[in-house]
Amino acid sequence: MNSRDTLPSGEGSETALTGAAPLVGRRDALRSFTRTVEATLTGGFQFLAVVGEPGAGKTRLLAELATLAGGRGLTTLWGRAAEFEQIMPFSALIDALDDHLEAHRDELSERLGAGQARQLATVFPALAAKMPEPPDGAEVDDQSGMVRYRLYRALRQLIDEMAGPAGLALILDDVHWADDSSAEFLDHLVRHPPRGKVLVTVAYRPAQVTPRLASLVMSAGGHGRQVTVGPLNQAEVEEFLGPRVNRTRGRALYEASGGNPFYLEALARMSRLDVSELPPTVRAALQVELGDLSPGSLLVAQAAAVTADEFEPALAAVTAQVSEATALDALNELVGRDIVRPAAAGRFRFRHPLVRRAAYESSAAGWQLAAHARLAAHLASLGAPATVQAHHFEQSGSFGDQRAVATLVEAARAVAAQAPVTCAHWLRKALDLMPEEPGTLEERMELLLELSRAQGVSGRLAEGRDTARELLRLLPEDDHTRRARAARICALMERQLDRPHEARALLLDELRRMPDPRAAAAIPLRMRLVAESMMRVDFRAAQAVLDLMPDSGDDWEPDLAMAVAALRPMPAYAAGRMEEALRSADAADRLITTALDEHLAEWLDAVAWLCWAETNMGRYSVALRHFERAAAVARSTGQTYILTNLLAGKARTLTVLGRLPEALATVEESVEGARLLESGQQLVFALTQLCMGSVWTGDHDAGLRAGEEAVQAGVGGGEAWGDMARQALGVALVAAGRLEEGIEAVLDACAGFEQPRLDRGTLIACCELLAHAEAARGRSDEAAGWAERAASLSHPHLPVFSGLIPLARAHALRASDPAAAALLAGQAAVLLAAGERRVDAGRALLVAGLAHGEAGERRPARERLREATEAFHACGARGLEAQATRELRRLGVRVSAAGSPTQGGPGAAPYGLSPRELEIATLVAEGLTNQLIAEQLFLSVRTVETHLSHVFAKLGVGSRVGVATKLNRNP
Template sequence: MSGRRDQQITPTADPTLRPLVGRQPLLKVLGTTLKRSARKTFHLVELVGEPGVGKSRLVTEVAGRARELGMVTLAGRAAEFEQDAPFAAVVDALDDHLESQVGLLTRRLPLPEARLLSSVFPGLTVDLPQVPIPAGAGGARYRLHRAVRTLLEVLAESSGLTLLLDDVHWADEATIELLDYLVRHPPRGQVVITVAYRPAQVSARLRTALTQVPADQGTRVTVSPLSQKETEEFLGPGMSQAKRRRLYESSGGNPFYLEALSRAENGNGNPLSPITGDLAEDALRDVPDAVRSALQVELGQLSSKALLIAHAAAVVGDEFEPTAAAAAAELTDAEALTVLDELVARDVVRVAPTPGRFRFRHPLVRHTAYTSASAGWRMATHGRVAAYLQKLNAPAPQLARHVVRSAGFGDIDAVGVLTTAARSVAPRAPMTASYWLTQALRLLPDIPANTGERIQLLIELASAQGVSSQFTEARDTALDVLERLPAQAYPQRAMVAGHIYSKVERLLGRSVEARARLQRELRAVPADQLHHAGPLYLRLAVEATWSGENAEATRLLGEVPVDRVPSTIAYAVAALGPMPAIASGDGARGLELLGEADRVLATATATDLAPWLDAHTWLCFSDLLTGRYRNALPRFERVADIARNTGQNYILPPLLSGQAQAVAVLGDMDEAFTLIEEAIDVARVGGSPQSLALALGSRSMLLTWSGDHTEALRVAAEATQAGGDVPEWPSLRARVAEAIAVAYTGDLDESGPAEVCDLLESVQRDQPMLLILCETMAHLLAGANRWTEASGWAERAERVTDPALPINRTMADLVKAHALTGTDPVAAAELALHSAAVLEQAGLKLEAARARLRAGLAYAAAKDRVKALPELAAAAEAFAACKAKTLRAEALRATRRLGVRVAVPGGPKQSGPFGLSPRELEIARLVLDGHTNQQIAEKLFIGIRTVETHVSHVFTKLGVTSRASVGRVLGPALDAHDRG
């Protein structure tokens, strides 16, 4: 009843609207964008501007143009005083249209998705077959996002869809999460989403989400104030020049401010006088005082009953029905309708597109009407609206926003409403749920009679806070629960300490405090109650695994009585078991435990895995660390999907980082970058420094492999700063990434990489990372003919490699092949070819290509051109497929040195560095390789005089006078050129 309806119904022309002035260039851009969407692609339009600048008017214009193109056009907006209503703007836009299309949608949508959507959109509340929705704590939250995307695709099938969301700076967290999802996973088909917002008030998460839109899928339009000339046109000719100038100066060209000031002047008010009085909840602090005064003057000229209805309607909602406003104002329906005529005549409210409803002409008008009412009256009015809604059997979430503003301490009925509302939205909107639970606890007297209920609400609150990345709040709430729980409540204490408290403490970088609390709780459990301590043992084992205490982790897992604990804990024990063995260097035992975990988990459901996802994440990395990339990838995908479905965003950065590493090594660099960008976004929002260090370190590695070494070094520096000096896995991986980035920039000082290897080797947690660093250093040192140092890295690789792990053994052989090239290139080539065959069979395309490159370089060093060229060509082709630009360029340079002309990476170009033509660039490369003019002429089958002419041109363009200077000047630019 406070709800607002979608805008598919074509509104009648509004005679109160002033002419649209100064917006033709913007309308042209928006019209072009809509027409471009006819290509059946997704597009996001942002309308950005300050309050009152005209964004909403442009939204209306976009809607009209979309309808002219035959597109389904749905519009909604967020509201200032309804930010605790989940998905309010999206429901506002879609609900009525869904009600009219319910038959089609229930036929086209999968039944579980239709049922899930009906829990959010009242218009889809119909009888559907009872197809079960998949279980999982909070699972509806992310399944709903996918269901909405499917819904938009269905709505767009016939003629395209334009979804317009206004005032999204007031959007609730659930709506923001949905928009974030739709940006990262855009609907297929002709779908245009337009969002209008104030840049200074938009949330950080939404701002970050909107920056992820690819350039070809996004249009950002900044709506600026009118110029003085446009202001004069806006105000019209029936006003003196001096008055128009004064209004322009007072308004700054803002159309709404202009309108408010001119209305007040025409009403004989004094809009330029200062405001007096205390305006509660004042969100207009950035609005000029004169405009605020003008809005107050406008409302002050209403009759007493009209002002009462204006105040009451502002409490009811952004859009309202006359009967609701009458109930709020304690007037009869007939009185309310009469008074509404006055409000419409004064253009304070307007007839809404949906028959029988009204809305304020602008959110700022509603704000003024709301805040200018006295605080006590507003509180009582929210109570009257809540009572009215209860008579209509409105759902708890609709009641909650009024209850929370009207209920008094000790109102148990209000506690029940807020609790029910929180539980109903927690799977989809945990931030809103945590707010309502907080308010319920505020109202609930803290007396012995309410202890059980308070503890239960606190547990639910801590869970909602943790899921929504409110880690500090979740920790404090969990501590409150532990203080309140009886000492003998062993199952509940173990669950809260092991499953909530210690998890968020780690995410806050306070692992020492987390472990201390876990040990304290464990010591308090009697021997005959230890079967309740499974969560404590398991969480302590996780903490020991993080810090490399592998023997302790194994001991703790052995203490869990797996036959007496819930199956979820038994599954987690099996999942975590392999990692301590692998990290301690016992690969054979690790592989045995991996096989056991596969058997134990063969029948486990998503519900079984969800409570202990961090343990199952370690299982994913156990596959990765043993070289089982093909096994690891589907496991990563499954656990990440469960994390999204259950709202456990905190675990996504490590999951996505590991998944990105797997897909990159398996050859899909584009997918790897997509995954790692999501990991970084989630880590930044979540606020966990270790998660951020891990995600950034992984991105640095990808940038190095793809050839962007400058950016790789910058990202690695940020990663190591986030990780700090904590000797744990994320920070160590970040340091490995930094060492590799530094080496690829040409700094082959071995002390830094050696120190990082020593740290990582001390716990042997990550053999692949150790071997990647060893292989990088040996490869680069071999390229610099520093064979002795390369041999040192080969010896280190041999020392750290577990012979029970075939892929790791093969990588160590590749490191040895790099070093061996200087003394026995034929043996090096054969060893590299053997490595390539093993890696190719395992599907590790990137690593196999590195082995092929080494084989080609070794054969070239052995002067065996016939064997070298096929290996170099195969390596170059594989690197191109993997998007590894630098390594491809190296393979091509080696091919050219063997006298074969090959295309420059990135395709033909008009000119090279310093304006060199393709032929000049080709000859300059041969000069760099030490060829004489005669040798160049013979290689290229051209005359010696032609070569001399080209060399002269090269010298002139480079500004050098000798062949020796060519490398100094051209070398750095040539590297960048080859990288594309």
């Protein structure tokens, strides 16, 4: 039933007088447990939080839950975090799953696929033990924090696979001690729940838990429940103590313990003391309990507390400096006194974390230092991974201890990708042990740079900024090149913290330090100033700085010229100098295309501006090519704060191009990365694109949620990206039929068209949307006014947006002259398709079909609506496809349930599946995992998952087995 040989009994599970006792009270909790298990079996994923103070009886209740879940057929796995190992990545998950993985390693590895298994092997020792090296070139090295996101997806898939048809109950105790990576994963899991019958239960102390963990139940929505474990009342205490304890002593014990079961148990063990002699705290009671041990057993208990939460006797013997036989004899007494309890595979555990803490604190500080040092040396002699040794070197390392420094740095680099918080912690400890002297200066500066990056990637942006400033203090005043690089990093983090004024002040201060402000070393700082000005929509200031910068210099590296070129198109475009903007974009495109990846890596923040400029100018294919390459470089070099922005831009481009499933998969990664980064700016960028992508796929609720969260984030005031969020929310409101609110939001985003910060193409799109909304409200004159405003914003060098103008005019004319409106909409469709704005082209075809129908022109109406249906289907715009399908049915065209006209021919895919969906569904029916399908079709796993969700919806099934059954039945 459990991954361990025995279920932990834990806090308050036994009395001192009677041994194992039945559960006392807790009827409400047990009823909630029963409902949660039943909900898991009938409705799928459930998240349960069991919350209570130390010793309240959470672990005892979890044992009841495990018994209940196991009795209903769920595979039940149990793990817990530990106080002294809380920096170790994923410790609670490893404790819960590793033994099970070892027993089912080959089977699970085959079902997961090689790529997913390799990712999981970075976490679980059971998978790492026999994991072959990947073939050369099989995987791209990813140093960004997004490794965590893909790892979390792999963990989610692992949990689904382990659940199988019977279901899984994953119980994690003491998660208030869980590391940040575990907390991030749980947050990811409740927002992207497994598909199978999975119950995830966590137990924690409310006063010690982080806000992220405390909010998990709320994040889980309807899938989340919380059980609060309070103290026992006096009657329950009497039942707990049993008849051996008289009423007077029982009342005193109740008052001293406050009804806390663990405190009550600890105090009751002190049977040799009178009630009046009871100590005021349970710590004293535990110290008395430990004081009754023989000296040898107490020494082994103290050594075990140093060793690990679940310890091996041999390691405890080394730590205590006794023979293994002596340690085993001592363990006999410790088990007999219920200080420790047997765990799995010859290991032992303290009966409660508080007992371990008491044992640790009962030893002298000097002895603790030496014990950690002995254990560290022994683990090193065994060749244990640096990550296993690091905790003990951290506790025992002395100032200037090079071995401790080297081990901590090695451990930090080993976990940098999947656990950057732990990486940063160990790097900081290493720096604390490293003397500040000339001989260590270079190494120290290198470690500070790594530390700043780890802090930034893990969302500790303020700490990363402070570390970068510390690096600036160490760098010599005349080391202008490295100082400029550090200042750029620091300014980028200030920007992510929504502190643009501080970023600008830092850059100007560094420029003033330079004797020659026009030297090559000053160019990176000036470029960052240009970017800061453009973020503030102060394109005149940006252009003024650019005008002072040549295109190249004799002392410039080739990549510097490329970076300056990448910044030039956006200010020219914003100022309406379209020929110059296009010419600059072509020049930058040539330089970037021929540049090496390592050159791009240094200047990705500049390259990102070119990518966005190309999208704004409607150069979608070129923009997509640059977004994809820049994102790949950002991954391989760990630049997460730029990667999330690049992914948001890529998603925006894919949405316009009508590649909506890919857009949603891309933007989901951007949103997750921004949340991990804890950058409000990047989260708003990502949520804005999630809003737009969701709207055009027809998921208006998801679009509204994303748009509202982006606007309510409260960042980006006075900058274009804040307006982009309001504009996206306006689109979502109009699409959801909330026209008046939508119009107000769009006008707010456009600043009433008086001094708008949005780019020209977006403003034209806003005019078309406003024309559509006003026409829908029966206000044709207002719609016509917006159409003319759109025309006034057009530019001959931006033809991709020209189709929006006749579309806006068609909206205005539909009520009075539907035939003319149909012709205009038809013209719009041709222009928009030529500009690769495929969703908008489909919308124009839909308007043309509706207008032809209103004019009584049934044949062209059917033709345009059929074309619209096909366009929307190809884009993945399910909501618009459904609307076009309804209109076709009104005109007498027979349409299948999936939305494809029956005239589609004998070769049409079953159930309305697209060719790609049918391809994926067929591979699912053949038993391939998502990972294997992704590898076979050269797709991302997330793209496969997105297609598969569409397959489930169209087939009306909820599992992979259902897909196979449906396809096998199809003639």
